[in-house]
Amino acid sequence: xxxxxxxxxxxSVQEGRISILxxxxxxxxxxxxxxxxxxxxxxxxxxISISSIKDKNEDGRFTVFLNKSAKHLSLxxxxxxxxxxxxxxxxxxxxxxTPLVFGKGTRLSVIA
Amino acid sequence: DVKVTQSSRxxxxxxxxxxxxECVQDMDHENMFxxxxxxxxxxxxxxxxxxxxxxxxxxxxxxxxxxxxKKERFSLIxxxxxTNQTSMYLCASSLTTGxxxxxxxxxxxxLTVL
Numbered sequence: 001x002x003x004x005x006x007x008x009x010x011x012s013v014q015e016g017r018i019s020i021l022x023x024x025x026x027x028x029x030x031x032x033x034x035x036x037x038x039x040x041x042x043x044x045x046x047x048i049s050i051s052s053i054k055d056k057n058e059d060g061r062f063t064v065f066l067n068k069s070a071k072h073l074s075l076x077x078x079x080x081x082x083x084x085x086x087x088x089x090x091x092x093x094x095x096x097x098t099p100l101v102f103g104k105g106t107r108l109s110v111i112a
Numbered sequence: 113d114v115k116v117t118q119s120s121r122x123x124x125x126x127x128x129x130x131x132x133x134e135c136v137q138d139m140d141h142e143n144m145f146x147x148x149x150x151x152x153x154x155x156x157x158x159x160x161x162x163x164x165x166x167x168x169x170x171x172x173x174x175x176x177x178x179x180x181x182k183k184e185r186f187s188l189i190x191x192x193x194x195t196n197q198t199s200m201y202l203c204a205s206s207l208t209t210g211x212x213x214x215x216x217x218x219x220x221x222x223l224t225v226l
Contacts, residue, residue, distance in 0.1 A: 034214065043202050043217025089155060099145060100215065104154030
């Protein structure tokens with residue numbers, strides 16, 4: 001059973017507009033969430049994270065929002081740039097000696 | 113800067129061959145992980161290790177084994193490669209198991225089994 005779900009396999013956005021990538025989770029015990037970005041032929045790289053005690057974390061053009069009651073988080077990219085075109089993975093951390101749980105990813109295409 | 117290297121970027125093997133994928137990290141990280149990435153399936157954890165000579169099964173360990181004889185090196189072994197093991201294999205490491213200790217990934221090995 002998938003604990004972290006990214007229901008949109010792909011998203012296309014125009015350059016300069018906002019990109020919103022969504023992630024839902026089922027386990028209310030997750031206490032930390034991360035977003036990774038992956039370009040083709042490269043390994044994923046860490047982008048931004050949020051603790052479950054917060055509802056927002058911002059880093060430059062990237063903001064992650066967490067709605068614990070809805071078990072939902074989203075990554076906002078404003079403004080979107082062609083270089084943001086990549087696959088974005090949502091990941092959740094349970095606590096203790098457990099590895100991250102990853103979603104299936106969303107492919108973002110930013111069109112110039 | 114953390115560096116995770118994988119022995120090959122591209123590899124082509126035949127069905128039934130024994131395949132070794134090597135991963136080395138240079139930052140004295142405790143934890144190492146092997147994933148495979150397939151279209152529509154995302155990143156799936158094969159095996160991980162929290163210490164030398166220690167290993168734990170991930171979500172899809174069948175058909176794979178691992179070895180961690182030294183802290184910096186984590187090897188993934190396909191005992192008898194099959195065509196359904198054609199995939200992108202990604203190695204990662206992290207300092208500890210804490211949530212703020214992000215995983216650093218290698219560039220990946222694209223394995224094709226014919």
